[in-house]
Amino acid sequence: MNYEYKVSCNMNYKNLSVLEFISLSRTGNIDLQDFYSKFMDEVSRIHKKLNVFVTIVDVKPDKPKGDLFGLPVSVKDNICVKDIQSTAGSRILKGYVPPFDATVVKRVKDEGGIIIGKTNQDEFGFGTFCTNSGYGITRNPVDPERTPGGSSGGAAALVRALEYPHIALGQSTGGSISCPSSFCGVVGLTPTYGLVSRYGLIDYANSLDKIGPIGKKVEDVALMLSIIAGHDPMDSTTIELEKKDYTKNLSKDVKGIKIGVPKEYFQGVNEKISENVWKCIKELESLGALYEEISLPTTEYVLPAYYIIATAEASTNLAKFCGMRYGAEEKVEGDFNEYFSKVRTKYFGDEAKRRILLGTYARMAGYRDQFYLKAMQVRTLVIEDFKKA
Structure with missing residues (x-):
């Protein structure tokens, strides 16, 4: 994955996209010590306002490498990170420090991602509003009087609030990536079960759990999915598939793609939400996609x-x-x-x-x-x- 961007003489880290950061970092045009000094100050400010973390790491960036090349990555608190407290948002696991990395974390580190902390969540994933954490309620950066959604509420809230380049790892059992991403207005991807290894996840429900990325842009989650997806011998439920570069799909058009629209999914839905979804469907149709209303009776x-x-x-x-x-x-x-x-x-x-x-x-x-x-x-x-x- 190669991305090239021109360097601005008065570069403002806050204005960088994930891909711009990686390109500039790879060419030696970002001082990671300076970047992380400012980045972690901003993280602390956001956390004080919104309570997005359970644990914040004292980051000491090493020599960057790989496809992420020093990119900050936050990890939901139920995904194990070696030598960093991992509690799944529960007081019963306070003080638990895993002696190993979850497979997704290892893959992120192998590609040069830098773990900045463990984001807040509903305890063990039990909730939709990030109000059931043993470490306080997380607030929505769009409106702090509202919920950011859950259970990956800390991850989605951080992505929305943080103006610096960053990708979050979330986890979903029954909507815990898509819900907070929607509430916070960011991009969340819940992968097909078995596409991403669950090894090192503090499970809620083994047959339903999925780990996936949350970012500001589609290109961010495509990049992260390319890194964390793929078969893992440590997780027998992972699919036997070759690793793919999902960012290559971003340059393709949607002409000929067929979209199924289940009519049951619009029952009892807020009228404005329904209108917005249909607006997007019609936009895709105008770009060449096909859609068909279908029924899922169960x-x-x-x-x-x-x-x-x-x-x-x-x-x-x-x-x-x-x-x-x-x-x-x-x-x-x-x-x-x-x-x-x-x-x-x-x-x-x-x-x-x-x-x-x-x-x-x-x-x-x-x-x-x-x-x-x-x-x-x-x-x-x-x-x-x-x-x-």
């Missing part, structure tokens, strides 16, 4: 099935957080059940407790067939809907 069952599947998997995943191996702990008194209950009661947030209870109930003998297995059957019907469409 849409009404998607959310109930999602909550049963996701909470069932979450209750299993969170069972290991008991005050023995990771994060928060207390003085061991009484039997193990008493100790585990004391730690989990004290350090899990209310929403985490609700989802653990719901998921455990759905997996209990006598209810598993009635709830969990039926939700899995609905999931299959939803997949078939998409295949038929």
Whole structure:
């Protein structure tokens, strides 16, 4: 990936796009020490106003390399970064410092990306408004009285507020990239399940989790997807695909592309939102794309099935957080059940407790067939809907 830009004599870092930064950094026209000094001052200012981070890193840039060549990258707090506290937005993991990098983080570092911190989120991804974090509420930079969306709220809010070049890594189980990106007016990409490795992710629901980029421009997320996508032997669910340069698609037109528009997705939607979406569809049509209104009849069952599947998997995943191996702990008194209950009661947030209870109930003998297995059957019907469409 080669990008060339002319150097301005009075270069203002705030005016640089991601691709301009990489080009100028590669040609030696950016002093990374000076850049990061100003960049981190701006990050601190934004954090004080909006509470976008759980942990901010004391950045010491090394010699740049690779396709990112010193670019700042923030990481959602449920993606493990070696030697940096990673809590998934939960008090129960406060103080947990992973001894390894998640695959996506390793790939970012290998291409010269510099990790600047861990962004705030709803605890373990349990929320749509970034209000369920154990580390305070994140605010929307467009209007601090409003939510930035969730659960990757810190990531999207930082991308919108920060005028410097930067890309965020977010994560989605059921809308946690697209929702905050929409709320903050930035570009978020939720990849197809299995396209990006989940190794090193503190899971919410294994069969639903995806890691993806959030940036100011489409070219930013295309660049980051090119770096983090691809098969990973550490994650058996990743797809056996050759690595691709997704930025090459940016120069192609949309002529002949066919777009399916599910009519069910416009039911109960705010009129202005619906108008804006249709405006974009018509714009694509004017550029040569084709669209067809389709029906996905099982849409009404998607959310109930999602909550049963996701909470069932979450209750299993969170069972290991008991005050023995990771994060928060207390003085061991009484039997193990008493100790585990004391730690989990004290350090899990209310929403985490609700989802653990719901998921455990759905997996209990006598209810598993009635709830969990039926939700899995609905999931299959939803997949078939998409295949038929």
